[in-house]
Amino acid sequence: MPPKRDSFDRNVFINCPFDRDYYSLLRPLLFTITYLGFNPRIALESSDSGEMRIEKICALIKGSKYSVHDLSRLKAARTGEFYRLNML
Template sequence: MLFCIVFLGFTPRIATERSDSGENRLAKIKELIESSRYSIHDLSRCQARTAGEHYRLNMPFELGLDYGCKAYFPAADRKKVLILEEKPYRYQAAISDLAGFDIETHEADYQVAVRKVRNWLANEARGRSDGAGRILDAYDDFQEWNYERQCAAGFSEDDILDYPTSELLTAMFDWTKAGRPASY
């Protein structure tokens, strides 16, 4: 989804864009929510995977903060929100208050997720944008370019698998500035 957002000319804001352990994460998220006109919340990763495991509430909590920002601050009345989930209506078991909201589902398929994000951004931004197929093809080009670039910079396979999201995002912008090449 981050690649789709960058490809369409938007600048994603994520809590991991700054990695200062001395910075309060919730304050950072609040700042990001207040300063962003568009927000995307994917609730599909909230469910526990094994018995006894705690389910993750960060995304529903952040969605609640975002909703509160939009509802209670007049300056945020232009804010637009996209809510994603893996399966239709699954979220209602935990957050029944969302019944009646238009929530998009992606079936745990990144290609469907890209299509949903692309369609939403194209509709909200009211601009022409490339289709999801072109974005997904470009993602393959980016992945190859970035892998070659990382290898040339001395990254091992383990390094590449542990690559920080903030650096990956920077690489996406670098790739765009380089003219979206197919290889490094």
């Protein structure tokens, strides 16, 4: 079932690390998105182990008009080399 239009327009998918080191950045990000009247959507919001992770993430992305992707931890293979992203 497709998301309701009003929720789609206010949803923001967040793609970021979910570990202890990133937690200090995630909390203010979630607060700011909520404070501005948007609905943050993250993969951790559902802990249904029966659902495939990729399907859950795809559903969150499809149900969100906006997205935030923190790529700050991506590293190049060698010093001086730029990290390469192959995205559609």
